[in-house]
Amino acid sequence: MCKTNTTLGQANQDAWWKMAGNGNENADGDFSFSAAAARDALPRITTEKGAKSADVCHDDTAPRVNFQTIDELHSLQKKRSAPTTPLKEGGGVVMGTSGPTTPSSGETMLQSVSASLASLTRETGPKLIRGDPTSAAKVAHVPHTPTSVPAADVSDSGLKFTHILHNLSPAELYEQAIKYEKGSFVTSTGALATLSGAKTGRSPKDKRVVKDETTASELWWGKGSPNIEMDEQTFLVNRERAVDYLNSLDKVFVNDQYLNWDPENRIKVRIVSARAYHSLFMHNMCIRPTPEELENFGTPDFTIYNAGKFPCNRYTHYMTSSTSVDINLGRREMVILGTQYAGEMKKGLFGVMHYLMPKRKILSLHSGCNMGKEGDVALFFGLSGTGKTTLSTDHNRYLIGDDEHCWSDAGVSNIEGGCYAKCIDLSREKEPDIWNAIKFGTVLENVVFDEHTREVDYNDKSVTENTRAAYPIEYIPNSKIPCIGPHPKNVILLACDAFGVLPPISKLDLAQTMYHFISGYTALVAGTEEGVKEPRATFSACFGAAFIMLHPTKYAAMLAEKMQAQGATGWLVNTGWSGGSYGAGSRIKLAYTRKIIDAIHSGSLLNATYHKTEIFGLEIPNEVEGVPSEILEPMNAWEDKEAYKDTLLKLAGLFRNNFETFTSHKIGDDGKLTEEILAAGPNF
Ligand SMILES: Nc1ncnc2c1ncn2[C@@H]1O[C@H](COP(=O)(O)OP(=O)(O)OP(=O)(O)O)[C@@H](O)[C@H]1O
Ligand SMILES: O=C([O-])CC(=O)C(=O)O
Ligand SMILES: [Ca+2]
Ligand SMILES: [Mn+2]
Incomplete structure (x- = not known):
């Protein structure tokens, strides 16, 4: 039997209506088929007398369409989104297969990312292409011009292309995670369940900070200090290891975002990572630029190289395990090796703010913050698990932020654009706002769920007790946007x-x-x-x-x-x-x-x-x-x-x-x- 759609011609519509209405009964003699015929073979359909092109099922030929092939049909499905996904046509920089033509902002972005990913010894950035490698079949036929010309010592890594997935949307990141990252699932409420790997919490003993002439006198070193020293040379060894690892991949994720809602003290951060999980986590946790801001982003103030899937080399000086989280304040860079726990990025940047902000007479605080209807602001200090997120998320007050703030002469501002809530034993009754924030877009780390219904069991500690949800702050209904207060x-x-x-x-x-x-x-x-x-x-x-x-x-x-x-x-x-x-x-x-x-x-x-x-x-x-x-x-x-x-x-x-x-x-x-x-x- 032929299929129908809703754009049938009138004659066929009548026929359809009759067929649908009485099955194989003969209604008024215009068409008929017997039950036996239906069993044995396709019935012959006779359309109304006088109808044009009788004997043809018209259902598939309804109004003219703008596609000739399945590929063209698929290309229609995606509406172009301007101006964050620019594409420069012909020669020059090659980007993905979707996106309108806007002058050179895409090129600028790729040049900037290429500079970020440049090897310090070979002094060249990788050849970059915008977009997913799987959509590159077409791109491969286009003549490429690398964004920087390889120097004499061409290596294999200098010949390959790396695809840049720049500020993807949550939906795109979901698809990337589900297709390519084991342990990624959509939960029954639409959150993205992910596994952070062997590390399910931070590794403070593996944190290293570069001690140079400036930081030697400025920072807190020695007994009780979290800053375990490393030298510049060792940092560069680890940086090169991370950069080479990232360049060896078919694709890397790049997030360009902001820290600090105080516009005068906003910091531009770039996060280069290997996983959609990391990109979505930072999308949620940092402040999301508007399309215009992204277009004019320029050079970041601080860059994270997250090569956490790859270990550090224990033969390297100062390395005491296969995990290393290295901060270089002089270079304004951070390198992550050997841990995929996403909290390292968030808290690494927090450390950077603890250095940059006091220089501007601004106090950085490990605290939650909310504001009453009368504008009364409260700070909630406390170590991990003491209740900052739980108590600052208060249905009767405006949430400014749950974990990291600045207190300047003007008042308070949140450093982040999202919240990172513990979910162990989470209940809808006790913490309704956090419960409801766990929906599409939210990253749910290391939780256990029903394999069929995908309902999360928040009491289950099988993977870790430190199960977490990372969601954009606007998922809390009474969040105060922009996240600043008196x-x-x-x-x-x-x-x-x-x-x-x-x-x-x-x-x-x-x-x-x-x-x-x-x-x-x-x-x-x-x-x-x-x-x-x-x-x-x-x-x-x-x-x-x-x-x-x-x-x-x-x-x-x-x-x-x-x-x-x-x-x-x-x-x-x-x-x-x-x-x-x-x-x-x-x-x-x-x-x-x-x-x-x-x-x-x-x-x-x-x-x-x-x-x-x-x-x-x-x-x-x-x-x-x-x-x-x-x-x-x-x-x-x-x-x-x-x-x-x-x-x-x-x-x-x-x-x-x-x-x-x-x-x-x-x-x-x-x-x-x-x-x-x-x-x-x-x-x-
Ligand atoms: N009386 C209480 N007050 C606050 N929290 C409580 C109380 N009793 C139980 N809890 C639970 O303790 C946990 C507090 O965790 P919360 O996420 O608020 O910590 P946090 O201070 O934000 O830590 P982190 O800095 O690691 O994010 C929650 O799981 C909460 O349900
Ligand atoms: O950083 C983390 O992993 C979680 C957190 O908020 C903290 O420990 O204070
Ligand atoms: Ca918290
Ligand atoms: Mn915290």
């Missing part, structure tokens, strides 16, 4: 205290805020291994020692000055255990923590009555609306009061030991604040 009113320090001795909420004076900011305490549970019950205390200066570049007291001094100038209030919120340490007590309910945060935002806590705790000298409110009063004073919640006191003393000792490295450092111009900060620690 000066903060509240500075909330989050600690997930698995010892269970810090109060769920306490008010801090400025010296205490500085003391806890420099300490950067949290105590997550050691792990999920059986038998491990002891919480492990972590102290990470400025709640982000892994990312800071200068001595912690430099950031602390800036924070003190800004908080003082703006009259901001400091708070310490324990999002961890209550009623006993991990194992005996339980984690403070997220609903209670949210009530506490509400009371900070509303200003009601500022006017509450307080009592001071022993040892840590923290001011605890006697009441918080919606929170059982028994849990506000930690000792009340512990059954075994002696155990409570022992644990409290133990934690106080850990704080004191940790702070010893900072006792000889002055903060601010006068010695007064420094003395006050030293006195703001535990007293016992």
Whole structure:
């Protein structure tokens, strides 16, 4: 039987209607076929008398079409999108098979990328083609002119072409990931599930920073510092390794994007990577340029070479594993070898901001940030897993950002264009906004899902406990775009205290805020291994020692000055255990923590009555609306009061030991604040 479409001629339409209506019954004698005929052979169709070209099924010949071949038909499917995908016709630079002709911006982009990918020893960039290699069959017939002419020592790598997938859209990146990257799937809500490979978290021990004349004196080196040195020469060895690896591929992804929503302090970054997963992750996490901005992007301020699929060479000086994450502030470059965990790129750039921004008297912060309807801004500091993303994503407030911010003389600005939420045990009820953000465009790392329905099981830790979702910030319905705000009113320090001795909420004076900011305490549970019950205390200066570049007291001094100038209030919120340490007590309910945060935002806590705790000298409110009063004073919640006191003393000792490295450092111009900060620690 012939197929029909909706553009049948009237005569055929009638015939179709009749056939559809009565199957093989003879309706009015115009056409008929018997059930037997239908079984044995195709029925003969007789069209109405008088209809033109009888005996021909017209369904396939309906209105004239603009294509002669299947390829031409396919070419019609894709509407051209201007002006981000320019194509220069004839000679010159060759790009993909789709895209309009715009003068030379595509050429400029390819020249710029070619310069980025140039080998430093051969001094030539690769021959670049825009677009997917699979659509290159056609391109191969076009005479190529490389963007830079190879020097005398032509190598095989200098003869091949590398395809550049420049700022692809999420849909294009999905297709690339699903076609070429094992472990990429669309989940039931449309997110792209990916695997990050052997590494499912950052590798801080493999981070190296180039120590040259400038950085030797500017950066924080030595005990407690995250900056493990490497020399310029070794950096170049790793850079060349990464560049050669990337040039050996058929295609590389290039993202040109921005950091920092403050237009005066915006940084242009280029990310060159081998995986669609990395490109989509950075598309979501950095600020996305408009088509016009992309066209005029120019030379990046900072470039990442992500060759994470390829290991570093352990015979190379300073290399202690097959992973190396190398930052060269002088060259404004970062090289990644031996880890595909995408968070390295995000946090590597954060480190760079911790160097560049303080030079401009801008404070960079590992914090979440949101704003109330009245314009009151709150910062949420805390180490990984303490609640920055969870608590800054608040249905009643505007989200400015969840993880990285700048505080300048003008106010706050988000560094990023997206959020990176932990998803372990994620539930729609407790975190609806994050739940709903996991949709088309979102990268879901290392989650486990049903092989048929593709429904994600957020409780499953089979791959890792550090499952993550990276989504553009506008996926949160009440995000504040552009992501900037006025000066903060509240500075909330989050600690997930698995010892269970810090109060769920306490008010801090400025010296205490500085003391806890420099300490950067949290105590997550050691792990999920059986038998491990002891919480492990972590102290990470400025709640982000892994990312800071200068001595912690430099950031602390800036924070003190800004908080003082703006009259901001400091708070310490324990999002961890209550009623006993991990194992005996339980984690403070997220609903209670949210009530506490509400009371900070509303200003009601500022006017509450307080009592001071022993040892840590923290001011605890006697009441918080919606929170059982028994849990506000930690000792009340512990059954075994002696155990409570022992644990409290133990934690106080850990704080004191940790702070010893900072006792000889002055903060601010006068010695007064420094003395006050030293006195703001535990007293016992
Ligand atoms: N009382 C609580 N307060 C905050 N978070 C809680 C609480 N109880 C449980 N949680 C859980 O703790 C986790 C906090 O993780 P979150 O992603 O907010 O950390 P983060 O500070 O943003 O870390 P990172 O810097 O690694 O992104 C979430 O999974 C959240 O559901
Ligand atoms: O960087 C990461 O991988 C996740 C993160 O936000 C943090 O650890 O602070
Ligand atoms: Ca987070
Ligand atoms: Mn973080």
